[in-house]
Amino acid sequence: MGAEEKWDDAVGKAKEGxxxxxGDEGTEAEGKADQAKAGFKEAAEKAADEAKEKAGEAADKIKDVFKR
Structure with a gap:
């Protein structure tokens, strides 16, 4: 989890608490939303990293084919 996501998560937990x-349900809900946002950002970054890795692997395989 990156620094921004950790910050969003911590702020969210504080707001929720x-x-x-x-007894402010709006602040509690906002805190939960901030935490969810942090989780979504982390998941999106992980997916992007995995996509880049797979694209690199595919490019390497294509290079191998043309070397033959």
Whole structure:
């Protein structure tokens, strides 16, 4: 998890906790949303990294074919 995602997650947890303590359902929901956003960002970055890796592997295989 990158720094931005960790920050979003920490802020989200703080908001959620504050919302629970104060009984503010909106703040609690906003905190949960911030945490979800952090999770989605992390998943998107992981998918992008995996796609780049697979593209590199495919490019290497194509190069091998043309070397023959």
């Amino acid at each position: 504050l919302g629970k303590v104060t």
